[in-house]
């Protein structure tokens with residue numbers, strides 16, 4: 001898929017006031033068994049103050065996209081493309097041109113990211129308060145003012161500030177640790193908070209309560225939120241827009257409600273049909289037939305063709321361009337216009353996207 005053919009194509013992933021612009025972002029790993037392209041020509045805007053959900057199966061490249069945004073792709077991965085951060089409408093920062101010191105600043109003070117499994121990144125020998133003072137100190141912030149902000153954030157997240165600041169990581173439950181980590185991630189007042197699988201290690205009740213707390217935090221502190229997840233119900237509930245990844249590419253982008261009701265990519269429709277009910281636990285999801293491609297051996301043409309019921313010779317031969325389903329809804333599929341008709345939502349998915357589930 002290539003998304004830079006014409007102005008019309010660009011309109012599909014461009015937003016009015018982007019805080020981050022990702023253009024033609026690619027990540028490759030040179031492996032013994034060949035070149036592994038784990039992010040392919042990704043084009044995406046993150047709109048100021050939106051909640052964006054990035055969804056897709058495990059291994060589809062979601063974390064790579066997030067790491068690319070912060071120039072944080074692990075060695076020996078090679079990132080190319082253009083990442084631009086706009087602190088405000090008129091200012092532009094070329095993220096891939098920043099030196100180490102500037103990058104460190106960007107990653108805490110502008111675009112903060114909670115990595116997958118980050119709860120274990122707390123230093124077990126340091127109490128939670130120590131993590132806050134160390135972070136504030138490392139960035140030359142006024143520690144006293146910063147700790148006041150930390151206390152306020154912790155209490156916004158329904159934690160007892162003094163108790164939590166004195167506690168060592170092992171003394172906190174998973175949910176408490178996750179909330180303390182969120183407070184730590186935003187203590188230096190970033191504009192954007194990127195969360196990779198923010199609730200994966202938590203039970204369902206804790207997941208939902210953390211999400212509603214994040215929503216509150218977003219309003220109070222004017223944050224832009226990006227969720228990377230395979231939890232479709234989470235995205236349905238929270239995100240203003242969603243981006244769907246399949247095989248290291250963005251295959252559909254648009255307003256969440258529009259995609260839930262009129263998904264135009266066969267993969268998105270399969271993903272929605274695999275979710276029995278957007279309120280149901282993820283464990284009840286039915287798998288999609290077939291398996292995701294190996295990054296060293298991605299099928300030619302449309303990479304979804306081996307699993308797609310609509311695939312024909314065109315799909316085998318040609319990588320689809322981006323098409324506009326509406327002004328703000330784009331899809332990379334040759335057969336997008338017939339997808340809804342050919343792949344109807346099953347009853348559960350239809351119920352979940354139209355009735356029953358108030359979004």
Ligand SMILES: Nc1ncnc2c1ncn2[C@@H]1O[C@H](COP(=O)(O)OP(=O)(O)OP(=O)(O)O)[C@@H](O)[C@H]1O
Pocket residue numbers: 029036038056057058059060061062063064065074075076116230295
């Ligand atoms: N250090 C690495 N070296 C080589 N390949 C890697 C490395 N890290 C990840 N990959 C590969 O990159 C691809 C995309 O991985 P990524 O973690 O972005 O997927 P994901 O969609 O976030 O998956 P998950 O939901 O499981 O976190 C996968 O095929 C993965 O095996």
